[in-house]
Amino acid sequence: MTRITSVALRRVLDSRGNPTVEADVLTESGGFGRAAAPSGASTGEYEAIELPPTEAIAAARRHAVPRLVDEVHAGNQREVDATLRAADGSENFSEIGANSAVAISMAAAKAGADVLGAPLYQHLGGAFRGDNFPTPLGNVIGGGEHAKEATNIQEFLAAPVGAPSVSEAVFANAKVHARASEILDERGVPAAKGDEGAWAPPVSDADAFEIMSEAVSDVEDELGFEIRFGLDIAASEMFEDGVYHYGDETKTTDEQIDYVAEMVDEYDLVYVEDPLDENDYEGFAELTERVGDRTLICGDDLFVTNVDRLQDGIDVGAANSILIKPNQIGTLTDAFDAVELASRNGMDAVISHRSGETEDATIAHLAVATDAPFIKTGTVQGERTAKLNELIRIADDAV
Numbered sequence: 001m002t003r004i005t006s007v008a009l010r011r012v013l014d015s016r017g018n019p020t021v022e023a024d025v026l027t028e029s030g031g032f033g034r035a036a037a038p039s040g041a042s043t044g045e046y047e048a049i050e051l052p053p054t055e056a057i058a059a060a061r062r063h064a065v066p067r068l069v070d071e072v073h074a075g076n077q078r079e080v081d082a083t084l085r086a087a088d089g090s091e092n093f094s095e096i097g098a099n100s101a102v103a104i105s106m107a108a109a110k111a112g113a114d115v116l117g118a119p120l121y122q123h124l125g126g127a128f129r130g131d132n133f134p135t136p137l138g139n140v141i142g143g144g145e146h147a148k149e150a151t152n153i154q155e156f157l158a159a160p161v162g163a164p165s166v167s168e169a170v171f172a173n174a175k176v177h178a179r180a181s182e183i184l185d186e187r188g189v190p191a192a193k194g195d196e197g198a199w200a201p202p203v204s205d206a207d208a209f210e211i212m213s214e215a216v217s218d219v220e221d222e223l224g225f226e227i228r229f230g231l232d233i234a235a236s237e238m239f240e241d242g243v244y245h246y247g248d249e250t251k252t253t254d255e256q257i258d259y260v261a262e263m264v265d266e267y268d269l270v271y272v273e274d275p276l277d278e279n280d281y282e283g284f285a286e287l288t289e290r291v292g293d294r295t296l297i298c299g300d301d302l303f304v305t306n307v308d309r310l311q312d313g314i315d316v317g318a319a320n321s322i323l324i325k326p327n328q329i330g331t332l333t334d335a336f337d338a339v340e341l342a343s344r345n346g347m348d349a350v351i352s353h354r355s356g357e358t359e360d361a362t363i364a365h366l367a368v369a370t371d372a373p374f375i376k377t378g379t380v381q382g383e384r385t386a387k388l389n390e391l392i393r394i395a396d397d398a399v
C-alpha cells in the first residue's frame with residue numbers, strides 16, 4: 001500500500017527569498033506527502049551539505065529517485081532513509097544534498113501517514129508515544145547572523161514554561177514579542193525584524209537582557225503563569241582567533257563561561273544554546289558542570305544532530321540537551337536516532353526550525369512524536385506560525 005510510485009522534486013521559495021527543495025511523494029494506494037527543506041544562516045561547520053537546489057534536485061533525480069520508486073515503502077521510514085543514504089554514498093549527503101534528502105525523507109513520512117490515515121505525529125511517534133506537548137521557545141529579540149546592526153547574541157527566546165496549554169504558550173510568546181516592541185518604542189529605539197521575525201534593534205546585549213526581562217515579566221503578570229527566557233548565543237559565529245567577539249570587545253573562553261554563568265543566575269535563564277564554540281567540548285562541559293542543574297545547556301552547532309558528535313559530548317559531559325534539526329543531518333531516521341541517544345543519556349532533545357523556512361510544519365509533528373520538552377520555531381511570521389498553528393491543531397486533535 002505504501003510502495004512509492006513517484007517522487008517529484010522542484011524549487012520553491014523560502015522565507016529569505018532563496019530557492020529551496022520541495023519533494024512530493026506518492027504511493028501506490030494514493031498516499032501523498034509534500035515537504036520542503038529549510039536552510040540555516042548560522043550553520044555549524046559539521047552539518048550535512050546543502051547543495052544549490054538545482055544541483056541537489058538533479059543529483060537526487062539521478063541517484064535517489066530510481067532507487068525509491070517501485071522499490072521502497074513510504075511507511076517504512078528506516079528503509080526510505082537508508083535508501084537515501086545508499087544513493088548518496090557519502091558521509092554527509094554531499095552527492096544528493098541534505099536539502100534533497102530531508103525533503104524526500106519528510107515527504108515520504110507524510111505519504112506513509114496519509115496511507116494509514118493517521119496524523120504525522122502519530123505515525124512517527126506510534127501508539128505508545130508520551131502525551132506531552134513541547135513548550136515553544138519564541139524568538140523575540142535577536143541579531144548575530146540573522147540581522148545586521150543588532151545584538152551580538154543571536155536569539156533572546158521567550159519560554160512560557162508555566163503555560164497550561166500549547167495554545168496559551170503560543171499566544172504568550174506573541175504577547176512577549178508585542179510587549180518588547182512597545183518597550184523599544186518607549187525607549188525610542190527603532191527596530192526592524194531579523195530573519196526569524198524577532199525584533200532586531202540596535203541595542204547592546206545588556207539592554208536586550210533588560211528589555212526581554214521586562215517584557216517577560218509584564219506578560220507573566222498579565223497572564224498569571226510562569227514565563228522565563230533563554231538564549232541562542234550561536235557562539236561559533238563570534239569565535240575568531242581564540243576569542244569571542246562582542247562588537248569591539250572580546251572575551252576569552254574563561255570570560256565567556258563566567259559571563260554566561262552570571263547571566264543564567266541574574267536572569268534565571270531556562271535555556272542557553274551554543275554558549276561556546278562548536279569545537280569546544282571542554283568549555284561546554286565546564287559550563288554544564290557549573291549551571292547544568294538549573295538550566296538547559298543545548299548543543300546546536302556543537303552536535304549538528306549527529307549521533308557521533310553527540311556521543312563525544314556525552315562522554316565528556318558537554319551540554320545537557322541537544323538541538324534537533326533534521327536538515328543538519330539529512331533524514332528523519334538520523335534525527336530520531338539522535339533524540340533516542342540523547343534521551344537514553346538523560347538529555348533533553350529540543351526540536352528546531354532554521355532561520356530560512358517554508359510553510360512546512362513537519363517539525364511540529366516531530367516534536368510531539370518525540371515528546372520533546374521544547375520546540376524552537378519563532379513567534380510570528382507565516383513560516384513560523386505555520387508550525388505554531390499546527391501545534392495548536394495537534395493539541396486539539398490529540399486530547
Ligand SMILES: O=C(O)[C@@H](CO)OP(=O)(O)O
Pocket residue numbers: 039040041042043044155196232234300352353354355356
Ligand atoms: O542557530 C539556530 O539555532 C538557527 C535557528 O534559530 O539558526 P540557523 O538556521 O541560521 O542556523
Ligand SMILES: [Mg+2]
Pocket residue numbers: 232234273274300301
Ligand atoms: Mg542555534
